[in-house]
Amino acid sequence: MLHYVIKRMGTMVLTLAFISVIVFVVIQLPPGDIVTSTLERMEASGMQASDEYVQNLRARYNLDKPLYLQYLNWIFNFVQGDLGYSYIYSKPVNELVWERLGYTLLITISAVIFTWVVAVPFGIYSAVRQYSIGDYFITVVALIGLATPNFLLALLVMFFAWEWFGISIGGLYSMEFRDQPFSIPKLFDLLSRLWIPGSVVGMGGTAVTMRILRANLLDELNKPYVVTARAKGVKPIKLIFKYPLRIAINPFISTLGLLLPTLISGEAIVSMVLNLPTTGRMLLQALLAQDMYLAGSFLMLLAILTVVGMLISDLVLAWSDPRIRYE
Amino acid sequence: MRDSIRKTPRYFVAILLTVLVGDLSIAEEEQWPEEWYQPFKTASQIGLTNFTDSPLLHENEIEHPNFQNLPPVEQRLPKDPIVVYPLKETGRHGGIARLTNHDLWQFFNWEAAFTISADMRTFFPNLAEWFELSEDGLTLTIKLRDGIRWSDGEPLKSQDFAFTFNDLWNNDEYSPEAYKIVDGSKVVVVDDLLFRYEFPTPRPLFVNFVAQYGDFMIDPSHYMKRFHPYYTTEEELDQRIKDYEALNWTQLVNDIRREGSDDSVEVPTLRAFKLVERSSMKRKYIRNPYYPKVDPEGRQLPYIDQINMETVENAEIMAAMASTAQVDFAAFALRTQDIPLLKLGERNGAIKVHIWQRLHSSDVAIQPNYNYDDERYQDLYWDIRFRAALSHAINRDELNQIIYFGRGFPRQVTVHPTSRFFKEEWEKRYLEYKPDYSRELLDEIGVIDLDGDGYREFPDGSRLTITLEFYDFETPKGITMELVQEYWRQIGIDLRLKLVDGNLQRERAVAGEMQMTLWHADRVTDVLFPLFPDWWVARSISWDRGMWNDWSRWYMKSGEAGVEPPAVMRQLQDWVDEMWVTMDEDERHVIGQNILATGSEYLWVIGTIGLAPHPVVVSSRLKGVPQKGIWGWDNRWTLANHPASWYIEEPVR
Amino acid sequence: MADNILEIRNLGVRFKTDTGVTNALNDVNFDVPRGKVTAIVGESGSGKSVTANCIMRLLQPPGEIVNGSIHFNPSRTAPFDVVAISDRDPRIYDLHGGLISMVFQEPMTALSPVHRVGNQVAEAILCHRDVSKDAAMAEAHDMLSRVGIPDIDTRIQMYPFEFSGGMRQRVVIATALVCNPEVLICDEPTTALDVTIQAEILTLIKDLQEELSNSIIFITHDIGIVAQIADYVVVMYQGRVLEIGTVRQVLKDPLHPYTKGLLAAIPGNVPKSVRLSTIATAVGDADITTPYPLKEVGEGRLVSLP
């Protein structure tokens, strides 16, 4: 197991290295940089920046170096926790991203929990009672859930909450708690509201995992070892839980890992619709304003979140499926 | 005293009417108090001697140095407190107002040396007791009211004005390029309460500047000096910069002044509310315990105890928040199209939707970039027939119907009707919808659809496309441009729209990189038009304009940089110079009208709909906000309505 | 008649699908004598496994038993008709693994990949007897040693994929025998194994049968194995029984043309030149498809001929 963990961590670092290159390239794509924009502003106000000044400025942001050195510098600082400087907010990126990233994580986790809590029982039901009315109903709901864009779902949830209950569900806290300092009741309030973004973000993934679980379970149900177990005299309920489910859950776990990018993507857009203080809106703003350190940090941190999430899911999988850790 | 007694029966009737008939009948008759059109009275003038303050300051422990060991209210108020007359009846202390970042500025009650009358033409002393412009226009002398204090109890002094003006605005590092109105001037302190601005050339319009912009011209020097290299050692300063992770001292000072830094919580203020807590998503303000204004019954203002501000990045949802009464005051980020939605929210009684009028001469002022780095565009834009063709192709009546419920006014960009400079003919020029005429004009210029794809080509045969980049905020810009795009398509102009973020707009406008851009045309009243006639003359570079940066630069650098503008523009620039220095009111009037007339003839920018309805949403518990008002930057939106006199009925707790 | 532990009478099974109905078993009749090895021989699709599944009540939809009976006469409990009891009858669970066990063709997939070997063997005990987990593990340990697993103390904690095919089949056999069933059904238990391993497993089954003296139904298509292991032979073809007899009778003196063909197709029984001869060529023109009822031609010797 330890060997597997080390191997898997190594892969993760390598993956992250690749990703950091991609992110760096992406944030370099828009024309202009912080120095050209500073200079433009200076020139516009009639100042002639001396060559020395320009060079100093470029040196400060390492823009005088070749691109690969800029990259190395960026990633080196990034690893050390220096995320750079956001020039639209005139603040270190560090001050801006962490709280938001925390909420993103919170919502993504609640989406994962939602996915599990819904997908497992309904997936089992659907497989065991294949072709029953319930199975068809679940299938249809899942198909619709899968086909509905996240933001549309978020809009609809908000809309119906408003139409039917007259409540406004934007934001992470209810009205009376918005201005309160953090406290236990406020935490409960947060938790009681989290399920909305959580379920909206998790909906598509839930549909996917439910169908996968069902398909896996159906496959497994016909496997010889199930018949063996039945022939051994294992009773039906135990039979499903101990054997096919136990095995069907493995691809399911890896699916959850693969779902993470989707969930985080979904979170980005859903939080914009629901006006949650997470990464989505600020990332969009940073991208539109070409604030490259801010945008780059968000992209990179979201990628790290995803990759670490996948790592965890792989480790859980290895723990659950001996075949993997013995490979 | 006499005034308030005289008023009492009227208030009584008003209240009675409210009870009997409901609000609507009042809405018809609501008048702004006469006092809003007059210089402030003081307590002694109306015989006020007893003053009260909010129980909050006695009953609650507020964890902020400014609120510790407060002396009694009489000692916190100036020697002769300023009296503010509320819209109708006087209010009561208490309550927490919920706001978003968008509407904070409308709630602050900015405090400058002078203030603007409700008529948007005249200026009154505010923090100043009196001011006097010398006859030669070379000095502006200001006497401060005695005993005004910062929120930390320190007295307001002439030195606070001197600090901002001499040490920041005239510091090459802090302001690489000083405002032209500031250039070469300085503050001379006579004593703690008396000082004067001294100018190298006559600056009569400096009064307008102080009245509109003056709140940015004062800093608590006793506090701010610690961040300034003149007053602190290099090591200390470097350490502070490090502590705040700032780039340099100018940025640090800037952040603090904009409340963008954690340290801003410590900085004393003159405004009605003092920032006491700040995070990236939230801010908390408490009433300024040293605020120098009182109501006619001696209550220290503001009425409201506290503001809780929440950052809402997505301006789109402001309408939703406002209509569900999640905030007590919302207006800045609301759009005309939102009105029915807001009115829907009004039905359940939690909010009131007031319809104000924007002072913007046009909600969308389309600006061709005359200095765009491509001669084909320069030539085309410079041709008045081209601009006329674009303008005549816009169906403004349809725009008005679709976006403004028919309640806006099709207008070109000229001054506000309240202005002394106003002439009706200027707003009507090139206004009619005549697409056929537009096509004729374009054919005449030689931009013709050569390849038959429905879009015109440049005379040299290359494809004519216009990319218009803009920041869709405040007024209905996006929806207007979507329609304009279609109108122009019908005359064969391929307009491409690109939404940009505010910061990118700034960057690209200032760099002059946009082929075309737009903003709404404010700075059109007598407060700001003579000072900043930017829609008609190339004289400065800013983020909301992308028309003529090279010409402006030429003007700003007296011909040493930029590109020499055409003769007519040089004439206009000369006129502006004259308008700025003349001490003769009539001459200024003539020059101003010349500028506007030329602007009207040349159609520098293309207007659409102006003086449009603007929704101002007020929660039903917030009182004192007028039902009709003039909305815009020129009059600082609400300044004439004294936000400090707004109050919350039935304050929480 | 002799002491039969199973008597299968007129067993009919059909599969109902969208495309139509297929009769998988038609009027199958044979007996399984107690304490003996009965081999069912036939090619793929002849109904051997379906028959086994019927005996175990493991037949899954869309397959269904349409008629007939399987009279089970165990020594430990009262006799009953396997076909007649309902799905919820607790006797089903006695049947599964307790009274009758089954060894499957694919040792690779017949064991759960995610459970340890010992656990899987012991589970059979826990299903049928009220003993502690430890006791069950001890018995599993014992049983695994009897089927010849070396180094059991470590192996018992291992996962099936760490075992070779032969070892896995030993585990499957251990699982099947751990509750000492009265009938052991071996459904082609050696087909998936190497030839050398095949022999070992066959020997193991034979030895254990002698030791435990239970009855075995041995399903195979390999006549050679039949000769090695069986006492009685049942020949099946297309869901019908064609011939029944002792192993000596059937192999030495086949009566049905199909059986003759089957024997002729065994490699080595014919000259090298016709090595690729098939059942079909061996059967030649003889009619093997007409479903004649079985007729008795001697003591326990039946054949489906006109």
Add this chain to the structure above:
Amino acid sequence: MSEAVLERPQPIALETPDELNFLTPRQLAWRRFKRHRLALISAVILIVMYLVTGFAEFFAPYATTSRNVGAINAPPMNVRFFEHDGTFHLRPFVYGYDLHINEQTWAREYSENPEKIYPLRFFARGETYELWNLFEGDIHFFIAENDEGDGYIHFLGTDQLGRDVFSRVIYGGRISLSIGMLGIGLTLFLGVLFGGFAGYLGGWIDRIVQRMIEVLQSLPTLPLWMALTAALPAHWSSLRIYFGVTIILSLFGWTALARQVRGRFLALRNEDFVIAARLIGSGQNRIIFKHMMPSFLSHTITTATLAVPGVILGETALSFLGIGIRPPIVSWGVLMEQAQNYQVISMTPWILYPGLFVVIAVMAFNILGDGLRDAADPYNMGGQ
């Protein structure tokens, strides 16, 4: 991930042997596909959608930019056969709107005007158009017009500029659906290219491609799409933006396909008939194209079909955020941009209709892909 989603019907237990013998794999696949009724329906729906949006100029009664100024944010119309007083018309008709702007609420209130009866006319002359910018015409599938030549029909209502939502949904579908197709074409190309090379050549190429796939699959796509689309130059025409968005969407989408192609290649490499082909001396290309290609083409098509929804949803999300397709070109996402908050929806719920079509199209693709997978895979009953 997404390909393992849908229902696969129970394998057909027994075919009569002779039938099996005479069917080619293609016939077999078709037989199986026909049996998947939902997939068949989905295919029909999609064909209709592509046809209608392909001939949008004909099927849409109005152009995307045509405005009915008298009907801003007007609600959907009912198509009727009976007048209010019960008079029956054989030809269906709609009632025109009566607009009243409420002085109190500023709301545009629409009511049916029983005086204004606009009968539907099929294959009638209406607005002129240029089909695909090539053929001029003015015949529309239907319009509503009375004998005086007045009339309009908005049976999905109008938007804030008075444009017909139904027409815009059709034109928007043209963009959204074609982006799905185009994007998948690119995805297919990239996937087969990378997957094929990796699977067939193996070795270090395989390892690099594998790593690339892993990296791309662990990236949250939407933020990256956002980053890339936000970087598309301002001066690009809407059409170029359209292609740009398409390319960006497929840039990250090819991984699943490449994985599958690689897997098939690896498996096929060792399959008997390929080895046989190699033994008899077929050249490499010949091996790939003659023997290996057909065998996994069906799987590839299936995976591709199941990947279309991702592209459609991606476009929709980006356009909804205002950074995807730009007006005047409309897509389903662009159409929903207006619906940024729930109260706009509560006032004009019909502007969400494009969303309904997104859901239908995506569902249809999912079900169709599922049906195709079952059909393509007659022997492999279980497993992924």
